[in-house]
Structures are given as structure tokens and as C-alpha cells.
Amino acid sequence: MGSGDLNLLKSWNPKLVKNREKVWIKEQELLKENEILKQKQLEITKERELDSLVDPHHKHKNSKKNGLEWMYSDPTHNEDYLLGKKSLDSSVISKNNLKNDSKVDSKIDSEQTKKFDYSNDDPMSKFKIAKKRHIIQTKEKISKPTSPL
Incomplete structure (x- = not known):
């Protein structure tokens, strides 16, 4: 009678060519x-190596690269001249250099302010400071003798 392999009739049979083809494609x-x-x-890895070569101090800053660094970096120099909008004189260039120096100084100052202790922003510490001031003011009022009028 039917002496054939019944597994050949099943769709999930791994011996079927169509199933082998599906497995091969996957x-x-x-x-x-x-x-x-x-x-x-x-x-x-190549980008990381390049970044480490370009800016070796970047590792020490605990900041991640998020694609917005260009907004906070120094402004480009003489863009208008490159775009052909105006010509530059030596006096203008020297003024630009002075402005750039002040911008660098302000950038350094802003980096130093980041190291500021933010514990004073705590509402409880503000409350304690205000309480101490109030106590000092009341002590001063008590210790000052009132003058007769």
C-alpha cells in the first residue's frame, strides 16, 4: 500500500527543498x-580614534557628543569676507581679534562657574540661611540700646 514517508507531506518537514531554501535565505x-x-x-571605532586624536582633552570632560557642539564653539572668523559680503581692513581684523579674546575669556569664566557649589540652590539651605539672618538681626536689635527721645 502506501509505503511513502508521511513526513514529506508535512509543511514543517526539514527535508523538504522549500523549507531548506527558507532556512538558507534566513x-x-x-x-x-x-x-x-x-x-x-x-x-x-575609527571615529572614536579620530576624535581622540583631534581633541585629546575631550576624554577629561564628562560630556557626550550630541551634535550641538557647533552652537557652543567659538564663532567662525571672517565669514562675511568669505561670502563676499564685505572687505576687511586691518583695523577690522584687529577689532575682531580683540572681540575673540574677550569671548575666550568669557568662555573660560563660564567653565569656572560650572564648578560652583550648587548647595545654595537647595530650598532647605535657603531657609536655614534666612533663619540665621533673622536670628542675627534680632540679636542686634536686642543688643543695641534704645536712645531716649
Whole structure:
């Protein structure tokens, strides 16, 4: 009678050519994904190496690169001249240099203010400071003799 393999009739049979083909296609897709991931990892490592070479002090700053550094960096010099909007005289260039120096100084000052102790921003500490001032003022009022009128 029917001496054939009944598993050949099942759709899930791993011996069927169509199922082997599906498995092979999935394996190829996974291999491509792995290659793409390896390439991206290589690109990331190259970018990190380049960043470390370009700015070696960046490691010491606990800031992450988020694509907005250009907004906070120093302004570009002489853009108008490069765009052909105006010509620059030596007096203008010297004024720009003075302005840039002051901007660098202000940038350094802003970096120093970041190291400021923010414990005074605590509402409870403000309350305690206000209470101490009030106590000192009341002691001063008590210790000052009132003059007769």
C-alpha cells in the first residue's frame, strides 16, 4: 500500500527543498546583518580614534557628543569676507581679534562657574540661611540700646 514517508507531506518537514531554501535565505540574511554590524563597529571605532586624536582633552570632560557642539564653539572668523559680503581692513581684523579674546575669556569664566557649589540652590539651605539672618538681626536689635527721645 502506501509505503511513502508521511513526513514529506508535512509543511514543517526539514527535508523538504522549500523549507531548506527558507532556512538558507534566513541564514544569508543573518550573515549580511552581521557583516553590516561589523562594518558599523569599525566605523565607530575609527571615529572614536579620530576624535581622540583631534581633541585629546575631550576624554577629561564628562560630556557626550550630541551634535550641538557647533552652537557652543567659538564663532567662525571672517565669514562675511568669505561670502563676499564685505572687505576687511586691518583695523577690522584687529577689532575682531580683540572681540575673540574677550569671548575666550568669557568662555573660560563660564567653565569656572560650572564648578560652583550648587548647595545654595537647595530650598532647605535657603531657609536655614534666612533663619540665621533673622536670628542675627534680632540679636542686634536686642543688643543695641534704645536712645531716649
